[in-house]
Amino acid sequence: MLARIYQPARNAMQSGQAKTKTWILEFAPEEARKVDPLMGWTSSGDMNAQVKLTFESKEAAIEYATGKGIAYTVSEPQKRKPNVRNGGYGENFATNRRSVWTH
Secondary structure, eight states, rough: OEEEEEOOOTTTSSSSSOOOOOOEEOOOSOOOHHHHHHHOOOEOOOOOGOEEEESSSHHHHHHHHHHHOHHHHHHHHOOOOOOOOOOOGGGGGGGGGOOOOOO
């Protein structure tokens, strides 16, 4: 049983950083998913694929995995450089602008 420990990426539809501070331990699928011939749904007999554990830190997730004898891989997050403009959003409405602001 192999597990992956990672920190989730931020939601692409939001600018906030909610739910990106925790670490997740997720099991890799042990068998391939099958398509039901009648309904077309995909299913699997692997129950560990449904398990997703959250931890406050990477060390806590690693400690849990080693304590339970679970083989794991750690995926480090890629940090983004913040995109902050000099004037910010408020500069769009400044009264002392030197150039005309149009769409």
